[in-house]
Amino acid sequence: MDTSSRFIAQVSRIQQAIREQPGIDGWLFYDFRHLDPIAYRVLLLNPSIHVTRRWYYWVPAVGTPVKLQHRIEPHVLDGLPGEVRLYVSWREQQAALRALLESAKRIAMQYSPMNAIPYLSRVDAGTLELLRSLGLEVVTSADLVQQFEAVWDDAQLASHQVAAIGLRAIVDEAFRFIGTSLATGQSLTEYGLQQYILSRMHARGLVTSSAPIAAVNAHSADPHYGPSAEGSAPIRQGDLVLIDLWAKQPELRAVYADITWTGFVGPVVPPRQQDIFQIVRQARDAAVTFVQSRVRDGSFPYGWEVDDVCRQVIQQAGYGDYFVHRTGHSIGEEVHGNGANIDNLETQDARRLLPGTCFSIEPGIYLPEDFGIRSELDVYLSADDAVVYGQPVQTELVAISLAST
Numbered sequence: 484m485d486t487s488s489r490f491i492a493q494v495s496r497i498q499q500a501i502r503e504q505p506g507i508d509g510w511l512f513y514d515f516r517h518l519d520p521i522a523y524r525v526l527l528l529n530p531s532i533h534v535t536r537r538w539y540y541w542v543p544a545v546g547t548p549v550k551l552q553h554r555i556e557p558h559v560l561d562g563l564p565g566e567v568r569l570y571v572s573w574r575e576q577q578a579a580l581r582a583l584l585e586s587a588k589r590i591a592m593q594y595s596p597m598n599a600i601p602y603l604s605r606v607d608a609g610t611l612e613l614l615r616s617l618g619l620e621v622v623t624s625a626d627l628v629q630q631f632e633a634v635w636d637d638a639q640l641a642s643h644q645v646a647a648i649g650l651r652a653i654v655d656e657a658f659r660f661i662g663t664s665l666a667t668g669q670s671l672t673e674y675g676l677q678q679y680i681l682s683r684m685h686a687r688g689l690v691t692s693s694a695p696i697a698a699v700n701a702h703s704a705d706p707h708y709g710p711s712a713e714g715s716a717p718i719r720q721g722d723l724v725l726i727d728l729w730a731k732q733p734e735l736r737a738v739y740a741d742i743t744w745t746g747f748v749g750p751v752v753p754p755r756q757q758d759i760f761q762i763v764r765q766a767r768d769a770a771v772t773f774v775q776s777r778v779r780d781g782s783f784p785y786g787w788e789v790d791d792v793c794r795q796v797i798q799q800a801g802y803g804d805y806f807v808h809r810t811g812h813s814i815g816e817e818v819h820g821n822g823a824n825i826d827n828l829e830t831q832d833a834r835r836l837l838p839g840t841c842f843s844i845e846p847g848i849y850l851p852e853d854f855g856i857r858s859e860l861d862v863y864l865s866a867d868d869a870v871v872y873g874q875p876v877q878t879e880l881v882a883i884s885l886a887s888t
Contacts, residue, residue, distance in 0.1 A: 633822025646740035647873030673710035689730035704855035743859035746881035766796035786832035
C-alpha cells in the first residue's frame with residue numbers, strides 16, 4: 484500500500500470509529516510544536532516534521548475532512564485526505580475554525596475531564612476556551628485513542644511474545660549471575676546487576692527506553708528506585724533483591740513486555756518475606772482471574788474494576804497503606820501506553836479494556852526502611868480470553884542459590 488492509500492485507509496478507520504461513539508460529530512486533531520504526539524501517531528504523520536505554527540485537522544463522522552494550517556507551513560498535513568484551508572492572522576485562524584466547525588456541536592479532542600487520564604491531556608486550556616466560546620462541547624477522545632494507540636495487530640502481538648520470552652529468560656540469568664558472583668567471591672552491586680541485565684537484553688536483540696530496576700532490601704521499598712554507578716548498594720547473602728525489566732524488539736511498531744521478580748540471596752527465604760510475597764501473588768492472581776472470567780463471559784471490565792479486585796486482597800491482609808501505586812498500566816510501543824490503565828487509586832480509569840490490548844498487573848507491598856515486594860506480569864486480551872505470556876510466572880519468592888556453576 485502506498486503512502487496516500489495508507490492515509491486514506493487510516494482516516495476511513497477513524498471515521499468509522501467516530502460513528503461508533505454515540506453523539507460525537509467528529510474528532511478534532513490540534514497541535515502546536517508537537518504538544519500532541521498522539522495526533523501524529525494516530526494520523527500516521529512523521530513525528531520529526533518541523534512544526535512552528537498551529538494546525539488543525541477536522542475528521543467529521545461523515546463527510547470530507549478539513550485541514551487548517553498556517554500559510555508559511557502549508558505542507559504539514561500533506562498526504563492526509565481532505566480540503567485545505569489556510570490562515571495567517573489570529574483573526575483569520577479563529578474565523579476559519581468557526582467556519583470549519585459550524586455544523587458540529589460535540590467534538591472529541593485529546594482532553595481528559597479533571598485531568599483524570601494525564602496521558603490524554605494534550606490540549607491546552609486556552610484552546611478549550613476558544614472552542615467552547617464557539618458553542619462547542621469538547622469531550623474526551625480517550626476511547627477513540629485507545630482503539631488506535633493500544634490495540635495490537637498480529638505482528639505486534641508476536642513482537643510482545645518475543646520480548647516476554649526474552650525477559651523471562653533474563654530473570655533466570657540475573658538470579659544465576661548473583662549466585663555465581665557471590666559464590667566465586669566477586670563483589671556485586673545493584674548497579675552491576677543492572678548493567679548485567681542490560682547486557683543480556685542487548686545479547687537478545689532487545690532495546691529499552693530506560694535502565695531496569697535492580698534494588699536490594701530497603702531500596703526495594705522504593706517503587707521507582709534506580710541504582711547509580713556511584714553509591715549503589717552491594718548485594719550480599721541474606722539480601723532481598725527486586726528486579727523490574729522492560730524491553731522490546733528494535734523493529735518499527737514493536738511493543739514492550741514488562742515484568743518484575745523478587746528473590747532472596749540464600750537457601751531459605753525468611754518467613755515474613757515469603758508471607759508478604761504470597762499476599763502480593765494472591766492479589767495479582769485475583770486480578771488476572773477476574774479479567775479472565777469477565778472476558779470469557781464476553782463482558783470486558785473497566786480498568787478501575789480490576790484495580791479494585793487486586794487492591795482489596797492487599798487491604799484485607801492489612802497492608803493497604805503500603806500499596807502506593809495503581810495496579811497496572813497500558814503497554815504498547817511505549818512501556819507505559821495510551822490504553823486503559825488498571826487504576827482506581829491515582830486516577831479512576833473508566834475506560835473499558837479492549838480486545839487486542841495489553842496491560843500490566845503489578846501489585847506491591849512496600850515497607851519503608853525494610854523491603855518491598857512487587858510481582859508483575861502482562862495480560863493480553865484476545866477476543867475471548869486473557870493470556871499471560873512469558874511463562875512460568877512467579878509463584879514463590881526465589882531462593883537464589885550461591886553456586887559457581
